[in-house]
Amino acid sequence: MITVVLSLTVCIVFHTGVIQTVEVIQWPSSICSQPNTSMDMHCSQDAGYDYMYWYRHLQGEGPKLMCSLIGESASYEAEFKSGFRVWRTENPEGMSSVRQWSLTVQMVQRKDQAVYLCAASPHGEQGCSTLLQYHILGGCQGGSLWHLADVAWQGVSPIGGGTAQI
Helix, strand or coil: CCCCCEEEEEEEECCCCCEEEEEEEEECCCCCCCCCCCEEEEEEECCCCCEEEEEEECCCCCCEEEEEEECCEEEECHHHCCCEEEEEECCCCCCCCCEEEEEEECCCCHHHCEEEEEEEECCCCHHHCEEEEEEECCCEECCEECCCCCCCECCECCCCCCCCCC
């Protein structure tokens, strides 16, 4: 199986006029999963931000905040309190500014097909988040990826991605 790592570099201009470059990396780029199994997706960013988020965007609906992760403490939105787990992983050795966080969808069902997005922010206001897309949309055949597509999310340029079937 080929692993593809999506990378997005975002320049953030703060009110002081200082420009900070933030790299957000998300993996894997797509997942094929069988019902009643679990699946993991991961994100990292190199700016040392302690405010991290996961969103789910179902087709035909707006994106919904699933969970906020502040330091080691996860806070789940009401409809995501069961069936999902978010955690922060250890920083790679010698890289104190890198933050990594993961999302597990437990007991995957067809209703879990969606675009999953991770975000990081220097503070708790979600409106100033660095966004990146994660894809898990429908389209695997015999366990292998058979279609790739780009998906845009509310003004955020497409990063790339793939389709997967549950």
